[in-house]
Amino acid sequence: MIRHLLSAxxxxxxxxxLLLDTARQLGQALTGREVKKxxxxxxxxxxxxxxxxxxRTRVSFETAAKRLSADVVNFSxxxxxxxxxxxxxxxxxxxxxxxxDAVVIRHPASGAxxxxxxxxxxxxxxAGDGTHEHPTQALLDAYTMRERMGRLDGLRxxxxxxxxxxxxxxxxxxxxxxxxxxxxxxxPPTLLPVGVETWPARISYDFDAILPKTDVVMMLxxxxxxxxxxxxxxxREYSRRYGLDLRRAALLPDDALVMHPGPMVRGMEIAxxxxxxxxxxxVEQVANGVxxxxxxxxxxxxxxxxxx
Amino acid sequence: MxxxxxxxxxxxxxxxxxxxxxxxxxxxxxxxxxxxxxxRDVTLLGIPTRGVPLAVRLAxxxxxxxxxxxxxxxxxxxxxxxxxxxxxxxxxxxxxVPAGGIDGRRVILVDDVLYSGRTVRAALNALYDIGRPLxxxxxxxxxxxxxxxPIRADYVGKNIPTAHSxxxxxxxxxxxERDAVVLHGGDL
Numbered sequence: 001m002i003r004h005l006l007s008a009x010x011x012x013x014x015x016x017x018l019l020l021d022t023a024r025q026l027g028q029a030l031t032g033r034e035v036k037k038x039x040x041x042x043x044x045x046x047x048x049x050x051x052x053x054x055x056r057t058r059v060s061f062e063t064a065a066k067r068l069s070a071d072v073v074n075f076s077x078x079x080x081x082x083x084x085x086x087x088x089x090x091x092x093x094x095x096x097x098x099x100x101d102a103v104v105i106r107h108p109a110s111g112a113x114x115x116x117x118x119x120x121x122x123x124x125x126x127a128g129d130g131t132h133e134h135p136t137q138a139l140l141d142a143y144t145m146r147e148r149m150g151r152l153d154g155l156r157x158x159x160x161x162x163x164x165x166x167x168x169x170x171x172x173x174x175x176x177x178x179x180x181x182x183x184x185x186x187x188p189p190t191l192l193p194v195g196v197e198t199w200p201a202r203i204s205y206d207f208d209a210i211l212p213k214t215d216v217v218m219m220l221x222x223x224x225x226x227x228x229x230x231x232x233x234x235x236r237e238y239s240r241r242y243g244l245d246l247r248r249a250a251l252l253p254d255d256a257l258v259m260h261p262g263p264m265v266r267g268m269e270i271a272x273x274x275x276x277x278x279x280x281x282x283v284e285q286v287a288n289g290v291x292x293x294x295x296x297x298x299x300x301x302x303x304x305x306x307x308x
Numbered sequence: 309m310x311x312x313x314x315x316x317x318x319x320x321x322x323x324x325x326x327x328x329x330x331x332x333x334x335x336x337x338x339x340x341x342x343x344x345x346x347x348r349d350v351t352l353l354g355i356p357t358r359g360v361p362l363a364v365r366l367a368x369x370x371x372x373x374x375x376x377x378x379x380x381x382x383x384x385x386x387x388x389x390x391x392x393x394x395x396x397x398x399x400x401x402x403x404x405v406p407a408g409g410i411d412g413r414r415v416i417l418v419d420d421v422l423y424s425g426r427t428v429r430a431a432l433n434a435l436y437d438i439g440r441p442l443x444x445x446x447x448x449x450x451x452x453x454x455x456x457x458p459i460r461a462d463y464v465g466k467n468i469p470t471a472h473s474x475x476x477x478x479x480x481x482x483x484x485e486r487d488a489v490v491l492h493g494g495d496l
Contacts, residue, residue, distance in 0.1 A: 001396070001397050018399060021400075022399065022400055025384065025401065025402060025403065026387075026400065028384075028402060028403045028404060029384060029387065029400070031403075031405075032405060033437060033438050033439075034437065034439050034440075035437040035438075037437070038387045038388070038437075039388060039433065040392065068387075298387070298397060299397045302396065302397040
């Protein structure tokens with residue numbers, strides 16, 4: 001097993017499959033129980049180091065660690081030594097001195113988790129670094145697809161929207177490709193990153209034409225907080241060309257799945273009626289996130305003595 | 309405790325044949341019926357890997373002998389093991405608790421080999437996080453001795469005195485090609 005989870009590209013097919021299988025068995029182990037807690041990581045410390053606001057991901061990691069009986073320390077940039085000017089490296093040394101067994105890091109700079117992995121002895125889990133990667137999100141998306149559709153091999157997945165600023169898109173493309181799915185990216189040309197043609201995915205600008213040939217459609221949020229430029233003329237025009245409204249949802253095959261990594265902007269990239277429809281897996285994605293993160297913590301943290 | 313030594317080189321000796329295992333499972337099923345007075349409140353939980361098919365077989369036997377439907381399932385104990393930090397992350401096994409749960413049931417844990425007793429210790433802890441059984445019993449196909457904890461089985465297929473250096477492999481048709489109990493290594 002790998003020691004850190006920094007990029008979806010670090011996961012080969014066997015490791016990714018092991019993670020998804022473990023998540024599923026953890027789900028089984030916790031079903032219908034009186035005590036929703038497993039003793040597996042008792043006495044271990046997991047630090048959540050969040051330099052960006054993210055209630056969803058932090059709570060998900062925190063819940064996952066607590067379900068495995070680990071101690072959780074939350075460290076957010078606001079109101080900590082970070083706001084007083086401490087560098088990432090000094091923070092890393094502090095965490096090291098406290099004996100953190102795992103550090104979950106969310107950082108606005110791409111590559112921050114890689115740097116951190118070089119400075120601490122514990123496992124580092126990337127919970128999103130800049131516009132680069134978000135591997136546990138990709139794992140929970142793949143898990144949700146596999147549970148709902150029964151397979152990943154040959155599954156036609158269309159990812160739509162702000163690919164440029166989306167770490168979710170990059171991690172998803174890498175992981176889904178490893179697991180055998182066919183990925184198509186749909187976005188306005190201004191919201192595709194440089195070098196996207198080297199990604200293992202097809203690119204299309206015609207959303208309507210792609211929808212009938214799609215098993216899973218994943219809508220991305222338009223990340224206005226990362227935008228320093230105007231990438232499209234108006235919200236209305238974006239929504240009309242790249243939003244998933246009821247008319248477009250009707251173009252999908254009957255058993256197709258609608259996903260969104262959240263937080264969603266209803267009425268912008270996705271219509272409320274579509275987000276709340278039976279084919280939407282958006283709420284399941286959140287529940288599955290805890291299972292996948294438990295699996296990652298379990299596989300990274302158990303057996304560090306002797307296994308290496 | 310499952311011994312994974314199916315490809316162990318060196319001498320090996322078959323201790324129980326296909327037919328022997330059939331008889332042993334028959335006997336344990338009868339003993340369960342006798343000791344629990346008809347097995348009406350019994351739930352069988354197999355410990356993966358090979359305890360699970362054994363639990364299924366016991367449930368089938370009990371049904372065919374007395375027509376009682378005994379709920380049965382699987383209980384993975386990997387997450388409760390005490391050697392996770394020493395031996396590294398292991399893949400998990402399946403867990404499925406029968407629909408009625410285990411509250412107030414006479415739970416019989418089923419495993420293939422009883423050795424140190426640590427697997428059973430983990431299973432007991434796992435069980436008490438799931439609910440509150442009326443009673444817990446243990447059925448094993450083979451007891452090979454060398455207990456490290458105060459644990460004993462209520463139903464034993466065969467007692468096999470072994471040395472630590474030996475390995476006991478239980479083969480079952482559901483997971484292997486045939487039914488057999490094989491002793492490997494040591495000074496045969």
